[in-house]
Amino acid sequence: xxxxxxxxxxxxxxxxxxxxxxxxxxxxxxxxxxxxxxxxxxxxxxxxxxxxxxxxxxxxxxxxxxxxxxxxxxxxxxxxxxxxxxxxxxxxxxxxxxxxxxxxxxxxxxxxxxxxxxxxxxxxxxxxxxxxxxxxxxxxxxxxxxxxxxxxxxxxxxxxxxxxxxxxxxxxxxxxxxxxxxxxxxxxxxxxxxxxxxxxxxxxxxxxxxxxxxxxxxxxxxxxxxxxxxxxxxxxxxxxxxxxxxxxxxxxxxxxxxxxxxxxxxxxxxxxxxxxxxxxxxxxxxxxxxxxxxxxxxxxxxxxxxxxxxxxxxxxxxxxxxxxxxxxxxxxxxxxxxxxxxxxxxxxxxxxxxxxxxxxxxxxxxxxxxxxxxxxxxxxxxxxxxxxxxxxxxxxxxxxxxxxxxxxxxxxxxxxxxxxxxxxxxxxxxxxxxxxxxxxxxxxxxxxxxxxxxxxxxxx
Numbered sequence: 001x002x003x004x005x006x007x008x009x010x011x012x013x014x015x016x017x018x019x020x021x022x023x024x025x026x027x028x029x030x031x032x033x034x035x036x037x038x039x040x041x042x043x044x045x046x047x048x049x050x051x052x053x054x055x056x057x058x059x060x061x062x063x064x065x066x067x068x069x070x071x072x073x074x075x076x077x078x079x080x081x082x083x084x085x086x087x088x089x090x091x092x093x094x095x096x097x098x099x100x101x102x103x104x105x106x107x108x109x110x111x112x113x114x115x116x117x118x119x120x121x122x123x124x125x126x127x128x129x130x131x132x133x134x135x136x137x138x139x140x141x142x143x144x145x146x147x148x149x150x151x152x153x154x155x156x157x158x159x160x161x162x163x164x165x166x167x168x169x170x171x172x173x174x175x176x177x178x179x180x181x182x183x184x185x186x187x188x189x190x191x192x193x194x195x196x197x198x199x200x201x202x203x204x205x206x207x208x209x210x211x212x213x214x215x216x217x218x219x220x221x222x223x224x225x226x227x228x229x230x231x232x233x234x235x236x237x238x239x240x241x242x243x244x245x246x247x248x249x250x251x252x253x254x255x256x257x258x259x260x261x262x263x264x265x266x267x268x269x270x271x272x273x274x275x276x277x278x279x280x281x282x283x284x285x286x287x288x289x290x291x292x293x294x295x296x297x298x299x300x301x302x303x304x305x306x307x308x309x310x311x312x313x314x315x316x317x318x319x320x321x322x323x324x325x326x327x328x329x330x331x332x333x334x335x336x337x338x339x340x341x342x343x344x345x346x347x348x349x350x351x352x353x354x355x356x357x358x359x360x361x362x363x364x365x366x367x368x369x370x371x372x373x374x375x376x377x378x379x380x381x382x383x384x385x386x387x388x389x390x391x392x393x394x395x396x397x398x399x400x401x402x403x404x405x406x407x408x409x410x411x412x413x414x415x416x417x418x419x420x421x422x423x424x425x426x427x428x429x430x431x432x433x434x435x436x437x438x439x440x441x442x443x444x445x446x447x448x449x450x451x452x453x454x455x456x457x458x459x460x
Contacts, residue, residue, distance in 0.1 A: 028231025030156035033101030035218030047203025056124035082106035111167035118174035142166030236313025350384035
């Protein structure tokens with residue numbers, strides 16, 4: 001979990017500077033192209049990674065053959081994904097700048113696909129430290145390249161080219177590590193490809209729905225509302241998007257703990273599940289509360305003249321984090337308890353429901369609808385599997401310390417409100433004093449209410 005957090009800590013300020021330099025319209029062009037590739041990139045995987053890592057771990061003697069088949073098939077799928085993105089550009093008559101950015105990102109997706117095959121081999125070999133180091137180095141260098149690109153020019157195309165550095169480094173380094181033990185070559189055997197695709201047909205269907213659910217705003221807003229307005233939405237929802245690593249990382253950390261406890265001591269499974277819920281909620285609500293309070297200075301710092309437009313989007317979308325923490329905790333806990341099949345079926349229904357609701361909201365309310373849909377998606381996901389969760393972990397809800405959490409954050413909000421009313425020494429001093437004082441009071445409240453204990457910290 002440390003590697004993505006460190007990388008985000010470094011890249012978020014740079015991303016904010018990129019948004020500042022590009023301005024609303026150029027940001028909209030760049031974000032539209034990036035979102036289109038991100039929305040179609042699932043085609044380059046379709047769930048192949050799951051069975052690939054499993055097969056590599058179980059059939060080490062056939063590693064070279066397995067890599068060849070995956071490399072060939074994923075390359076073909078990545079070309080198909082990029083072609084779909086370019087066809088969408090032509091169909092909706094996107095500008096030449098957006099189309100050029102999509103083409104550059106297409107190249108990046110192909111390189112990332114190759115790197116992902118090599119990374120899966122490293123994962124199967126349990127070379128996690130090497131994976132983290134390479135990803136951190138590639139991410140840092142990519143971030144620096146993007147910083148230099150926007151300092152030189154505000155062209156979205158140049159910025160897109162700078163983002164190629166990350167996958168180039170990943171392909172080169174991971175490829176060199178993997179090639180020490182096997183010969184790297186793609187296998188173009190159609191029969192093998194058909195067998196692999198047949199194996200993942202249910203995974204592919206679920207992944208398609210999940211991707212559409214996750215990316216619906218990025219796909220629809222540029223077309224229905226406009227590229228410049230999409231730049232506004234992208235900038236305002238950036239804190240929520242980037243900080244999503246917090247609940248996701250915590251759920252990833254607790255997944256094996258819950259799975260191991262459920263296997264060895266089924267009666268004690270609720271304890272790690274309660275811990276996951278408590279820590280995720282505390283982390284997400286802390287971040288959301290502080291970002292809501294700091295939205296005004298953040299908007300002024302990054303978005304200059306359009307601060308009044310960005311501020312409400314930041315303050316609204318950031319509250320998707322606590323909702324995501326609940327949804328991820330529920331889904332990961334069920335998967336760890338072996339409820340994959342039924343959870344997948346229910347998630348498919350929730351994805352379709354979410355997509356329909358998002359389309360209606362965006363079509364009717366435009367940017368406001370896009371913001372509201374971000375909040376509703378995790379609620380719909382959690383609601384779909386809630387009966388399963390209650391049945392699998394009976395009594396878990398009643399043992400969650402929701403009252404103590406409410407008291408702790410009530411004290412935090414009270415300090416923020418008092419600071420806003422009593423401290424008037426300029427926006428930056430007010431923001432700093434309020435954030436520091438509120439965080440201090442929150443920590444004290446968490447300790448006094450025994451939400452944070454020495455036992456919990458030692459387990460973490």
